[in-house]
Amino acid sequence: MNWSPIPPAVAAAVAVAVSVTRRVPAVVMESPIGIPEPRALTLYILGGRFATFALVYGLLLGAAYWVGRGGGDALDLGATTLAAGAVGGLAYLVGSGAVLLWTGPDQVVIVALGTVGSAVAVGVELAVVAFAGLALGRSRISGY
Numbered sequence: 477m478n479w480s481p482i483p484p485a486v487a488a489a490v491a492v493a494v495s496v497t498r499r500v501p502a503v504v505m506e507s508p509i510g511i512p513e514p515r516a517l518t519l520y521i522l523g524g525r526f527a528t529f530a531l532v533y534g535l536l537l538g539a540a541y542w543v544g545r546g547g548g549d550a551l552d553l554g555a556t557t558l559a560a561g562a563v564g565g566l567a568y569l570v571g572s573g574a575v576l577l578w579t580g581p582d583q584v585v586i587v588a589l590g591t592v593g594s595a596v597a598v599g600v601e602l603a604v605v606a607f608a609g610l611a612l613g614r615s616r617i618s619g620y
Contacts, residue, residue, distance in 0.1 A: 544613020565599020
């Protein structure tokens with residue numbers, strides 16, 4: 477079983493960034509600086525969503541494509557995809573947990589369950605993107 481550690485490492489970095497950008501309103505509301513006007517808060521949120529999009533579909537897809545291009549048929553797509561999804565989901569959970577620990581939300585059980593569900597969803601999303609990049613890179617080698 478020959479798998480590459482590059483997509484899981486990139487997925488971990490992307491997942492931590494996603495966990496912070498999804499919590500921008502909570503971070504802004506709990507920070508000691510004044511609460512910005514709604515227009516500024518909207519710009520922060522939209523900027524975070526754009527950064528998340530660029531990281532997931534630019535950095536992760538590009539890294540997975542590069543690995544798929546260089547790995548050839550010896551690369552195990554399933555193991556690399558599974559590792560990218562699992563590591564990404566775990567990194568998202570840790571990043572979100574750190575932000576939520578800092579903000580101290582009410583109704584801790586509900587927030588914890590929502591965070592776990594969101595971590596699973598992010599892990600699946602990152603696994604799908606990693607698989608797409610790996611498969612695309614491999615298909616460019618074999619000419620299909």
